[in-house]
Amino acid sequence: MGFFPHLLLAILEGTVAAAVLALSALGLALVFGVMRVVNVAHGEFFMLGAMLAWWVAKSVPGGPAAGFLAALIIAPLAVGALAFVTERLLLRRINYDPEATIVATIGLMFVIQQLALTVFGADAKAVSAPFTYRIALPWFGFSGYKLFVVVASVFILLAVWWVLARTKWGLVMRVTQFDRETATAFGIPVNRVYSAVFVAGAALVAVAAVLIVPIQQAHYLMGLDPLLMSFIVVIIGGLGSIKGSVIAAVIIGMADGIISMFFSPTLASIIATLAVALVLVFRPQGLFGVATR
Amino acid sequence: MTARILLLHGAVIVALFLAQYVASDYAVLTLTRIMVLAVYALGYNILFGYAGLLSLGHAMFFATGLYAAALGVTRLGMAVPEAFLFAAVCGVIVSFVTGLIVLRASGVAFMIVTLMFSQAAFLTVLYFGDITRGDEGIVIKDDQRVFPVFGHAVNLADLLVRYNIALAFLALAMFLCLAVVRSRIGHVLVAIRENENRTAMLGYDVKRYKLIAFVLSGSFAALAGASYALLFAYAGSTLASIQYSIHPLLWTLLGGAATVLGPVLGTALMFLLVDFASGFTSASLLFVGVVLILLVLFFPKGILGTIRQRWLRWLP
Amino acid sequence: MTALLETRGLSKSFGGLKAVSDVSFAIDKGEVRAVIGPNGAGKTTFVSLISGRIAPSAGTILFEGDDVTPLPAFRRVQKGIAYTFQITSIYQNLSVAENVALAAHQPGGRASLEPLARVGLADRAGQIAGTLAYGHQRLLEVAMGLALKPKLLILDEPTQGLSDAEIDNFIGLVREVAKDATVLLIEHNMPLVMELAHRITVLDRGAILAEGTPEEVHANAAVQAAYLGTG
Numbered sequence: 001m002g003f004f005p006h007l008l009l010a011i012l013e014g015t016v017a018a019a020v021l022a023l024s025a026l027g028l029a030l031v032f033g034v035m036r037v038v039n040v041a042h043g044e045f046f047m048l049g050a051m052l053a054w055w056v057a058k059s060v061p062g063g064p065a066a067g068f069l070a071a072l073i074i075a076p077l078a079v080g081a082l083a084f085v086t087e088r089l090l091l092r093r094i095n096y097d098p099e100a101t102i103v104a105t106i107g108l109m110f111v112i113q114q115l116a117l118t119v120f121g122a123d124a125k126a127v128s129a130p131f132t133y134r135i136a137l138p139w140f141g142f143s144g145y146k147l148f149v150v151v152a153s154v155f156i157l158l159a160v161w162w163v164l165a166r167t168k169w170g171l172v173m174r175v176t177q178f179d180r181e182t183a184t185a186f187g188i189p190v191n192r193v194y195s196a197v198f199v200a201g202a203a204l205v206a207v208a209a210v211l212i213v214p215i216q217q218a219h220y221l222m223g224l225d226p227l228l229m230s231f232i233v234v235i236i237g238g239l240g241s242i243k244g245s246v247i248a249a250v251i252i253g254m255a256d257g258i259i260s261m262f263f264s265p266t267l268a269s270i271i272a273t274l275a276v277a278l279v280l281v282f283r284p285q286g287l288f289g290v291a292t293r
Numbered sequence: 294m295t296a297r298i299l300l301l302h303g304a305v306i307v308a309l310f311l312a313q314y315v316a317s318d319y320a321v322l323t324l325t326r327i328m329v330l331a332v333y334a335l336g337y338n339i340l341f342g343y344a345g346l347l348s349l350g351h352a353m354f355f356a357t358g359l360y361a362a363a364l365g366v367t368r369l370g371m372a373v374p375e376a377f378l379f380a381a382v383c384g385v386i387v388s389f390v391t392g393l394i395v396l397r398a399s400g401v402a403f404m405i406v407t408l409m410f411s412q413a414a415f416l417t418v419l420y421f422g423d424i425t426r427g428d429e430g431i432v433i434k435d436d437q438r439v440f441p442v443f444g445h446a447v448n449l450a451d452l453l454v455r456y457n458i459a460l461a462f463l464a465l466a467m468f469l470c471l472a473v474v475r476s477r478i479g480h481v482l483v484a485i486r487e488n489e490n491r492t493a494m495l496g497y498d499v500k501r502y503k504l505i506a507f508v509l510s511g512s513f514a515a516l517a518g519a520s521y522a523l524l525f526a527y528a529g530s531t532l533a534s535i536q537y538s539i540h541p542l543l544w545t546l547l548g549g550a551a552t553v554l555g556p557v558l559g560t561a562l563m564f565l566l567v568d569f570a571s572g573f574t575s576a577s578l579l580f581v582g583v584v585l586i587l588l589v590l591f592f593p594k595g596i597l598g599t600i601r602q603r604w605l606r607w608l609p
Numbered sequence: 610m611t612a613l614l615e616t617r618g619l620s621k622s623f624g625g626l627k628a629v630s631d632v633s634f635a636i637d638k639g640e641v642r643a644v645i646g647p648n649g650a651g652k653t654t655f656v657s658l659i660s661g662r663i664a665p666s667a668g669t670i671l672f673e674g675d676d677v678t679p680l681p682a683f684r685r686v687q688k689g690i691a692y693t694f695q696i697t698s699i700y701q702n703l704s705v706a707e708n709v710a711l712a713a714h715q716p717g718g719r720a721s722l723e724p725l726a727r728v729g730l731a732d733r734a735g736q737i738a739g740t741l742a743y744g745h746q747r748l749l750e751v752a753m754g755l756a757l758k759p760k761l762l763i764l765d766e767p768t769q770g771l772s773d774a775e776i777d778n779f780i781g782l783v784r785e786v787a788k789d790a791t792v793l794l795i796e797h798n799m800p801l802v803m804e805l806a807h808r809i810t811v812l813d814r815g816a817i818l819a820e821g822t823p824e825e826v827h828a829n830a831a832v833q834a835a836y837l838g839t840g
Binding site for chain 2: 038093099100107110111113118224228264266269273276277280282
């Protein structure tokens with residue numbers, strides 16, 4: 001295959017990577033943006049979503065499409081419930097202290113990871129896509145499902161943007177993000193908003209996992225990569241800015257896809273992690289960081 | 294330094310020394326491991342407990358020492374003492390350069406930056422897999438671990454030789470830590486932790502002190518890594534992973550941050566607990582996770598920290 | 610006589626807001642100078658610029674004739690400019706004596722209790738600073754400033770939150786301090802200012818509105834209009 005077809009394939013893969021990244025990072029961006037805490041177990045919520053998708057697909061009769069739809073409902077609900085419990089029993093008790101939250105969610109990460117290992121086992125689990133459709137291009141075939149994932153991501157991102165920008169809920173969230181104390185003074189139940197945001201963030205990442213798992217496989221250690229990549233996207237995009245995260249996801253996803261294709265995935269990861277570290281050091285507010293009081 | 298502080302810490306070393314005469318071979322081996330990793334935790338505590346900076350990336354310094362020593366012996370033809378020194382120098386340089394960059398960030402950003410740097414280091418270890426042998430790791434052969442000291446041949450493959458070298462290493466590290474903590478530098482670090490703005494406004498060069506703490510901490514970690522490689526004849530990539538950045542944090546929190554004996558106690562206890570737990574389940578990290586959560590919720594000061602607060606105010 | 614501290618064309622903008630606007634100001638050695646002005650006049654920004662806590666957008670700051678503008682805060686402290694925070698900033702978890710020892714650059718050691726004696730806290734040396742009453746915490750802050758043996762002591766609203774009796778005490782304390790150091794005082798308490806200050810600088814909207822002796826400033830019509838009301 002010549003260079004340009006190769007490049008086209010890399011761009012397509014990059015687009016898929018960007019979409020996947022944007023979806024995975026969205027939950028983290030929302031949580032950090034509004035609550036100012038870092039949930040290190042974010043990747044494990046993703047992994048749980050993927051595991052549940054596999055389990056639901058296995059248990060539900062009627063073929064991969066039925067399993068997929070069922071998983072789309074069940075996974076976010078289950079992961080959301082776990083997030084709710086975490087927020088109530090853990091985060092609230094430590095009063096959302098940034099350092100304590102990081103340490104506690106690291107603990108949570110280990111717990112979820114190891115429980116998944118015990119319950120689901122150490123082997124990778126494949127999940128069939130709800131439909132298979134091969135797009136035949138002159139140089140290579142490309143999976144129609146992957147493009148569907150891109151479209152679905154765009155749709156979900158737009159939906160979240162709409163909620164944030166155009167609904168009362170979104171306004172409440174943005175006010176709480178900007179100044180927690182003023183929000184309280186206006187009668188906004190900040191604790192409930194935090195609860196809702198944390199649960200929403202977890203549900204979103206579970207949806208992302210259900211969408212993505214037919215492309216990758218489900219494995220109990222799969223949460224680490226989305227966690228790191230989500231960090232990278234959220235930080236470079238600017239903590240608190242959804243728009244920034246999306247743009248960062250596009251840039252990083254494309255770069256990652258292209259570098260991975262032409263060089264090696266490991267090298268791409270090294271560059272990405274160093275990039276985020278340096279951005280944090282020299283421009284802590286990222287590309288579009290939103291200032292809060 | 295007051296007598297009772299010296300006595301207390303001396304007693305711990307003496308107890309460990311005597312332990313080798315009553316412990317089983319397995320216990321001796323485990324204790325050796327504990328002592329080396331306790332040095333790692335001691336170093337971590339200088340930065341975390343005393344200076345108040347939470348690094349999530351210390352595995353990179355441990356790995357620096359680990360691989361410097363392992364590669365020094367297996368590829369660069371160094372003898373054990375040389376390799377150790379080489380690892381020390383590498384550790385100082387890497388922590389100094391990293392510190393210059395990383396310390397420009399603060400708070401949550403600092404934590405994430407250290408995490409990222411460490412992850413990049415881990416990936417680099419994997420990337421150069423033909424040198425580092427990745428997961429499989431570098432194995433140091435027994436004949437490479439014999440070296441002369443004042444005319445006698447010291448063989449690191451010997452169980453008790455290893456134990457006593459690790460003990461000497463721990464003793465040195467512990468008393469060095471004690472010295473730092475009780476010195477001017479130690480008190481300024483605590484002041485920075487307690488109120489950084491105020492400390493700067495009292496005329497202290499806060500950046501310089503933080504860098505000193507960072508380099509000390511990273512160097513302790515590198516020396517621990519070097520000892521680990523030389524004493525256990527193995528350097529593998531898991532020792533450079535995120536897990537190994539979380540471990541010293543956990544051990545320090547458990548034993549009591551901002552106390553000298555805390556990290557040592559925490560390391561020992563955690564090993565015991567994991568050993569105990571692996572009788573029931575292969576998921577020992579589960580245990581680690583649960584302990585972390587419980588500590589954060591109920592015992593943020595750790596064991597010795599709580600003891601100090603309630604009863605023994607003089608504990609350093 | 611060269612001024613101890615001088616600013617030339619000092620300005621600071623935050624985005625579109627000009628907090629401090631082209632301020633040229635000088636304070637002589639041995640003076641007690643008060644800086645007053647309505648809320649938002651830029652007083653705290655101004656002293657933050659002098660102490661080095663924030664960097665200016667334009668202008669220079671000279672201390673004892675040397676340009677200290679590029680120096681970070683801790684270096685200015687080393688040169689002799691001490692600053693006490695508007696919102697008390699002491700080491701809450703350390704003892705009163707340890708607080709002063711740190712200020713005297715003898716961390717962990719035994720420092721002279723003289724600064725504590727001067728503010729009247731000598732008998733509380735062993736007490737944990739966080740358990741002090743608010744007024745005493747303010748005094749500790751001043752004691753720490755004294756322990757630095759500064760040439761210029763900047764007090765940012767030091768009497769805020771103090772009772773009348775404590776304020777009376779404070780007047781005597783400042784007179785004492787002024788024997789060894791030059792004092793720059795930001796205050797809202799007008800009777801205090803009238804009593805203590807040799808000269809007063811009035812800031813309004815980031816610029817100097819008036820400067821002079823307490824009587825001159827009190828009589829100044831523009832100042833009255835902006836700030837003192839009918840006086």
